[in-house]
Amino acid sequence: MTTNVTGGLTDRPMTHEHENTTSPAVAGIRELVALSSRILGHTDQGDLIWGHASARDPHGRGVWMKASGWGLEEITPDRVQLVSPSGEVLEGTGGRHSEYPIHTEIMAARADVGGVVHAHSPYAVALAAAGQPLLPVSHAATYFVPPEVPRFTDTADLILTCDLGKRVAANLGSASAVFLVNHGIVTAGPTLQVATVAAVLLERAAHQQWITHGFRSWPTWSDAPEAFSKRDHIYHPQALDQVWNYLVRRSERLSRAHGSGLTSTTRTLAGGCHEPCRDDPAAGDYI
Numbered sequence: 001m002t003t004n005v006t007g008g009l010t011d012r013p014m015t016h017e018h019e020n021t022t023s024p025a026v027a028g029i030r031e032l033v034a035l036s037s038r039i040l041g042h043t044d045q046g047d048l049i050w051g052h053a054s055a056r057d058p059h060g061r062g063v064w065m066k067a068s069g070w071g072l073e074e075i076t077p078d079r080v081q082l083v084s085p086s087g088e089v090l091e092g093t094g095g096r097h098s099e100y101p102i103h104t105e106i107m108a109a110r111a112d113v114g115g116v117v118h119a120h121s122p123y124a125v126a127l128a129a130a131g132q133p134l135l136p137v138s139h140a141a142t143y144f145v146p147p148e149v150p151r152f153t154d155t156a157d158l159i160l161t162c163d164l165g166k167r168v169a170a171n172l173g174s175a176s177a178v179f180l181v182n183h184g185i186v187t188a189g190p191t192l193q194v195a196t197v198a199a200v201l202l203e204r205a206a207h208q209q210w211i212t213h214g215f216r217s218w219p220t221w222s223d224a225p226e227a228f229s230k231r232d233h234i235y236h237p238q239a240l241d242q243v244w245n246y247l248v249r250r251s252e253r254l255s256r257a258h259g260s261g262l263t264s265t266t267r268t269l270a271g272g273c274h275e276p277c278r279d280d281p282a283a284g285d286y287i
């Protein structure tokens with residue numbers, strides 16, 4: 001049976017025969033979202049229980065994202081749910097983040113995007129709130145600049161509606177990141193792995209700019225040709241893949257060191273994580 005998904009993520013056919021919570025593809029995507037979430041938590045992008053990462057459902061049903069009420073570093077595959085473009089939880093348990101339109105609308109607008117991160121990253125939020133453009137004072141910012149990272153200023157409130165999600169997507173355009181001024185960041189990539197690495201780089205770049213500013217002298221930064229060259233030399237696809245693998249290893253070390261036991265069962269993302277389910281927090285709507 002095949003139907004078309006309208007007004008949502010994609011016009012591609014949705015094949016219901018693939019709707020299977022135990023399929024390797026679903027297990028792998030749950031594991032991926034859990035890994036991405038823990039990496040973001042372990043790179044200080046968490047804001048208590050807020051912030052979320054998502055991956056596009058391979059069957060066109062919506063996005064896989066963390067359930068609400070948990071910190072990013074607490075996310076296991078059983079705390080990842082499938083959210084439809086209208087906000088319905090199709091698979092999984094627990095509360096659903098109310099800012100899901102950030103993810104669904106960006107993926108609807110960008111066929112090239114397979115993963116989205118929204119976080120309240122402290123240095124990036126501070127930089128955008130200060131009205132400062134991101135400058136390539138070190139390597140990290142050259143992943144984004146030039147052009148200037150777009151700034152979403154329609155509201156600093158939550159992105160609660162599809163209309164607001166569409167406006168964020170329009171502001172993002174073809175870029176890999178957008179500042180939600182006085183709120184947070186959004187990064188997008190062809191895969192969630194790339195979107196996650198981008199979120200880590202954006203926060204590192206903002207932090208580096210803050211450190212640079214602290215010397216109160218005459219900062220320098222790369223001009224456009226040098227920034228483009230650095231982007232090619234440093235952040236090519238193979239390097240991004242290696243950075244992701246490093247972040248996975250680092251996150252697992254941190255999980256073990258903290259005794260949380262929240263580690264992945266595979267680095268290849270081919271299999272699921274078989275950790276026991278825990279009781280979900282009280283179901284509710286969280287950003």
Ligand SMILES: [Zn+2]
Nearest residue numbers: 099183184287
């Ligand atoms: Zn938010």
